[in-house]
Every structure is written in C-alpha cells, then in structure tokens.
Amino acid sequence: MVAIEAVRAVPDGKIAVAGIEEELPDAFRRRVLVKKARGHREGAWGDLPGVQLGQHGQLHADLDPAVRVARSDRLGLPVVAELLYFCGTMDSGKSTLALQIEHNHSARGKRGLIFTKHDRAGEAMLSSRLGLSHTAVEVGDELDLWDAVVAMSTEGQRIDFLVCDEAQFYRPEQIEQLARIVDEMGIDVFAFGILADFRTRLFPGSARLVELADRVQTLQVEALCWCGARATHNARVLDGVMVTEGDQVVVGDTTSGGAGVVEYEVLCRRHHSRRMTSHATQAAAISPDVLPFDLSERAGE
Secondary structure, eight states: OEEESOEEEETTTEEEETTEEEEOOHHHHHHHHHHHHTTOOTTOOTTSTTEEEOTTSOEEEOSSHHHHTTOOGGGTOOOOOOEEEEEOOTTSSHHHHHHHHHHHHHHTTOOEEEEESSOTTOTTEEEOTTSOEEEOEEOOTTOOHHHHHHHHHHTTOOOOEEEEOSGGGSOHHHHHHHHHHHHHHOOEEEEEEOSBOTTSOBOHHHHHHHHHOSEEEEOSSOOBOTTSSBOOEEEEEETTEEEOOSOSOOOSSEEOTTSOEEEEEEEOHHHHHTTOOHHHHHHHHTOSOOSSSOHHHHHTO
8 A cells, every 4th residue: 555645636637746746637637526526625535446545634545546647756656557468369268368367356356347349259248268258348440448438437437457358350549549548547458369360461459559568478378270280370261161362350150141151260370371271171081082093903903
C-alpha cells in the first residue's frame, strides 16, 4: 500500500499529489468531477475504485487505477501497467490462457473486461477448444475501445485489466486505443491472437501489436503438424483442398453461400509450402497408383 498525504484538485484538469501537479487523463478527471457533484468534500475520495481513506485522513492506494493516474517517479510510484501480446498458431492454447488469466485476476479481487471478435462459438463469446467459455464484449469495426472504457469508468465501474482475444482481427486503430488505455489509465491489457494468416502474411492487428506491445510472448504450448513437427503456419482448407487466395478473414468450420466448407489446419513450414495437408496425405495414401511398376507383370516372369 502507498500512503499519499494530500490529494486535491487544481485548475486546468490537474491533480496535486504531495505538492506535485500531474496531468489527469480525461477519464479520471470526469470521474472526480462526478464524485464532487455528488457532494463529496475535497480530498474525500475514499470510495473511488482502488482507493481507501486512512484513519488519519491520508489516502491509501494499491497501485491500481486511481493511483496510477497520479504516478510520478519523484514519488516512487512505478508504472506497472503493460500491454502484453500472447501469440501462437491455432491449437496453441491462446483462448484457454485468456480464460485462465481472467480467472486468476478475478480470484484476487480485480475486475476486468473481456473483448473478443469472430469467436468460433459466436458473437460476444470467448471460447476455448477445451470446452471452456465466457461472455465477452464483441469488438465491432466501429467500436472505439478508448471511449468504451472511459464511459464505463466514468459511470463508476472499476476496471483493473482487459482481456482481448482474437486481437488479430482488431483494426490497427483499436490496437492504438488499447495502448492509450494502458498509458493514460493504468489498466493492464492482455491481448491474444494469431500473427499470420493462411497466406503467411501478418494480420494488421497483430502487426500493430508487435509494434506497440510492451512484451510479445510466443506461447510455449506447441501445436503439431500432421507429420509430428512443430506447427508454425495456419492453412485454410476449402472442401478438402488447401487454398492460398481469398479474403483474409473467414471464420472456419462454416458453410457460407455455396462457397464450400471452410476449415483450418496447422502445418509446419515445409508442408505448408508444399500444400500438403492431412487431407492430401490421406488421399495419396489410398491411391491405387502408389508403385511405379505392375506387380502382375513381374509375377509372370
């Protein structure tokens, strides 16, 4: 816990902490104004999220949202919020890890939001291939993540962290909004996604995350190609045939307008470049023309 002896509002949207003026992000400034409008005396902000008023009138904060906006190296308050990007191929456990992180933080009394886009289970759902799932906020192309989080905070909702699954589908501008949430609101963001599409090209959202994230971590759970080697690429399979052209975003395991059944398979780089999926391998194995000579002719010699 960090004890701050004096906190007071000063003109021009600043906050004075122990005699040092710090700029306030719009979200926190609005929240303070709301508190004051409700009749709270100056300095009595003990009911703000993450803040408690001590018995001697000092303000206590646990380095969560409220104190982070007043952070200063001169006060010895470290900047601990981060934008983390966990990436990997399909079947590497990204959504499972996202659910685990949400559970771990919630179990310690923190409150967060879950965002997702184009989940296999449908709209506004975060689901894992292991059968776990959780309701989420669907990230549409028009959603401004900064405005959404600011609005919730202004209404008094406590937000300590964000879990953002399928982040490869987010627009680059939305990734920039996540970075702003980390820097200006002190909220940790855990993003999860796939780096490259079926054409081995980076998703725009993933590319922006690699550029902006504090840390990029490749998941340690290795997905496997049908040959047993480490899978590094995602292949799109249309009606059993691997394709390398088409729209970048097509939800797998669906049928759409006669376009056929779309599936995805993870492959090693060698078999992705050769377009050798498990379907193609099985088809070749049962082909009658597997030998270069006729056994019946050799039997008559």
